[in-house]
Amino acid sequence: MCAVAFLYVSMVVVKEKPYHQICFTISHLHTSSRASAKQHYKMLVLGGGSGGITMSARMKRLVGAENVAVVEPSEMHYYQPIWTLVGAGAKTAASSARTTASVMPSGVKWVKSKVQEINPDKNTVRTDDGTEISYEYLIVALGIQLHYEWIKGLPEAFEHPKIGSNYSIKTVEKTWKALQDFKEGNAVFTFPNTPVKCAGAPQKIMYLSDAYLRKTGKRAKANILYNTSLPVLFGIKKYADTLWDIVKNRDLQVNLRQNLIEVRADKQEAVFENLDKPGETKVFEYEMLHVTPPMGPSLVIKGGPLANEAGWLDLNKDTLQHNRYPNVFGIGDCTSLPTAKTGAAVAAQSAILNRTISKLLKNQKPDKKYDGYTSCPLVTSYNTVVLAEFDYNGQPLETFPINQAKERRLMYYMKADVMPHLYWYGLLRGLWGGPGPYRKLFHLGMK
Secondary structure (H helix, E strand, C coil), X not given: CHHHHHHHHHHHHHCCCCHHHHHHHHHHHCEEECCCCCEEEEEEEECXXXXXXXXXXXXXXXXXXXXXXXXXXXXXXXXXXXXHHHHCCCCCHHHHEEEHHHHCCCCCEEECCCEEEEECCCCEEEECCCCEEEEEEEEECCCEEXXXXXXXXXXXXXXXXXXXXXXXXXXXXXXXXXXXXXXXEEEEEEECCCCCECCCHHHHHHHHHHHHHHHCCCXXXXXXXXXXXXXXXXXXXHHHHHHHHHHHHCCCEEEECEEEEEEECCCCEEEEEECCCCCCEEXXXXXXXXXXXXXXXXXXXXXXXXXXXXXXECECCCCXXXXXCCCEXXXXXXXCCCCCECHHHHHHHHHHHHHHHHHHHCCCCCCCCCCCCEEEEEECCCCCEEEEEECCCCCECCCCCCCCCCCEHHHHHHHHHHHHHHHHHCHHHCCCCCCCHHHHHHHHHHC
């Protein structure tokens, strides 16, 4: 299957122009602007991340490029799942980046502004330069907010050595530097007391760091600790059992219900609160510290009419349509959907959402339901992955006719080499994804 999948990806990539030509060509094909006057679009997409670009590509085919606009201030677009490998020195930060111009669907209006306010009662959005944009249909894909500042001592602690975070392009290379510079002592990895995107990533870098320290002969002098706010190592038992075996066999220390509340970078100390005994804290000295920041809903959504009580975009979990505003939809990390926030979830959601909108445009009822499919390729070394796939109910929803709870080289190859190609040349162009996107790839390879 792997060879077939790679052949398929290769055929797609070969058809493309060289990267520098792609950037030049696409940047001249789409329409970009600083919004300066009142504008109206049939389909307005908020956010130019994975979900926003994917849905704008699909909506272009559905309603025409001239009827679609994307509001996104950033000049760069990142494939964030690869940052786990960047932090471990297996990939470069540059490999995760493309210009936003190069991934924006040709012909759609790119509004290079930040969303300031959404008024669904008037079907309008206001940007940070004061421009009002009206819409017939709205797709919200504003992602999740990182809050390093919720931890005392951050983000300023990143100015010191020995501390990094794979969750930001500004700090991911600091993780690799801290790992390279490690001599002896504690290597501490954290998981915050909030929802996070890619909930497996905080422990992936622990496994990779362990592998690197073994490879470089430093493991005997290292004490590797994973301090997580969660009461479990991983939420799905089938995969958690495997991970607990790995932790035991590699002499990794897991401390449950420990939440990072302060970093004293000048002393190389990290302070954790015991969530089962509020007010009780413990100080850990570190030679290396990897911080997974607390995260929360987009501030544009939180507290507004589109939010639920917790601040997330309030969606019907089956159709991805808003529960109170029928012309509003959402995708990805900003939503209330009760599943893990991953890129694979975006891929699965994109096809369902496209189907929902296409039916509504024809005054028909949605006929496809999102089952909560999500996936977490748990990187356990520089050549192995445990591929976790599951649904809303936490039940495994697997692709391959093998035991996916076992560490496999094939799955690492998919994570490190196949998936980035499918992301850039498939998902972002609206050409790949669906209920169980890995399953779709597998079935394609078997035909």
